[in-house]
């Protein structure tokens with residue numbers, strides 16, 4: 367028995383906390399098994415996930431099944447950048463979760479890596495316009511990114527020039543040493559420059575005196591003819607420099623560089639340092655927009671390159687701050703000297719183009735790529751690809767993926783929703799310490815996600831909409847089935863009085879009901895009442911209890927609870 371005990375204690379396998387567990391045993395647990403800690407139970411369940419991260423929205427997959435047409439089309443357009451030409455602007459659109467961002471990021475990663483492989487300067491910049499939603503912020507963010515890139519490139523150039531200076535120094539030292547060691551025997555390397563000035567002088571004076579004739583062929587040493595002729599004809603005044611330039615031996619550190627001397631390299635370093643220090647970072651607020659634009663423009667044009675600017679959720683930018691940014695970006699190419707800019711706009715909603723200046727619209731939509739919703743089979747493929755990596759072998763029962771795919775296909779073919787469902791189903795299974803994920807977990811996950819969405823939408827509604835929604839809930843709670851707008855309005859008025867809120871007109875309340883309908887919170891159908899005209903029949907489309915709880919968590923509405931007996935009385939007779 368004691369053996370077993372020792373074994374149990376020893377088998378803790380938690381080397382670092384051995385001392386801790388012994389102390390506990392010594393105090394109150396006696397020879398019992400060590401107490402299970404808070405996390406032990408949770409850890410003891412067989413984990414379902416191998417790598418949960420691959421199911422998260424932040425993960426960029428390496429493979430995007432069913433998007434090869436769109437990806438190839440993008441690549442065919444953007445390959446122009448690798449040829450140093452300006453690619454056409456692209457407008458990408460499709461419903462949410464159809465892989466627009468994932469595909470565009472995948473293509474841009476490939477573009478950048480190929481451009482590095484072939485040393486073609488090409489930069490891709492991604493901006494999410496839901497976050498960066500004004501012209502100022504877009505331009506400032508781009509300006510700062512390009513300033514940073516330029517400074518990094520300048521630093522690299524300075525580093526390589528400094529390496530060259532070091533090499534030059536070593537080279538000079540070696541040459542001096544060689545010179546000192548044996549003037550006579552080492553003559554071949556440095557002989558030409560010594561011979562040269564003599565013949566150059568002769569040449570120069572002759573050509574000046576004789577109006578450019580070439581008696582030099584006579585005076586030129588037979589052995590070095592071509593060498594002498596080249597340097598004198600080109601620049602008679604710079605004999606020494608030219609001779610260095612033309613005679614740089616193949617192993618000379620400045621050979622095949624644009625520099626002829628150490629001084630020129632040093633000057634270049636100095637000028638690069640000045641450039642680097644001249645870039646001024648744009649603050650996130652406070653400058654006039656045209657100053658921000660001009661800093662951005664200069665930063666982009668500093669180097670020869672093709673720049674692809676990817677504006678995700680571009681409709682949000684236009685909605686918030688009009689089309690000025692797009693106008694400015696699309697006219698840049700006519701003024702840029704060194705670089706070229708191309709724009710990729712990504713949107714869920716094509717309607718935003720109706721608000722664009724016609725010139726911007728036609729420039730932005732040079733190429734359009736549509737991302738259609740996925741069907742259930744395609745979603746199934748996508749989930750299968752990911753689940754291989756995400757889950758332990760055997761953690762999924764056969765019907766889980768088809769069910770997730772079917773649910774998400776009903777939601778306009780949204781891959782994000784399908785992945786969320788699968789991840790949440792896994793988490794629910796894990797929480798209930800199940801060994802496999804089964805259909806029931808998917809159904810629970812569907813309810814949970816739906817509820818989370820409703821909670822979020824209801825929580826962020828304006829107070830007036832909350833009051834209208836609460837009126838509908840009160841009516842339903844009191845057994846009213848075909849609720850009409852008039853009934854909602856009556857209760858709504860009472861509620862407003864109760865909390866001292868402004869009372870909107872019945873017409874406005876009707877609009878708010880339509881908005882709730884569009885958000886999927888209520889269902890409002892127009893029914894014909896024959897000769898009594900038409901009316902709206904309203905019902906709640908979300909779980910009553912949870913929605914009510916969210917509404918009552920709003921501090922303004924929390925007092926309303928007391929109104930309920932009154933509402934009830936109203937409908938009892």
Ligand SMILES: Nc1ncnc2c1ncn2[C@@H]1O[C@H](COP(=O)(O)OP(=O)(O)OP(=O)(O)O)[C@@H](O)[C@H]1O
Nearest residue numbers: 423430431433462463464465466467468748781782
């Ligand atoms: N073909 C696919 N293969 C694998 N994963 C995909 C595929 N399409 C989309 N996804 C995944 O679905 C999620 C949503 O995709 P993405 O963000 O690209 O959608 P979107 O069309 O840009 O949506 P939104 O308009 O809402 O931004 C991401 O996690 C993405 O990795």
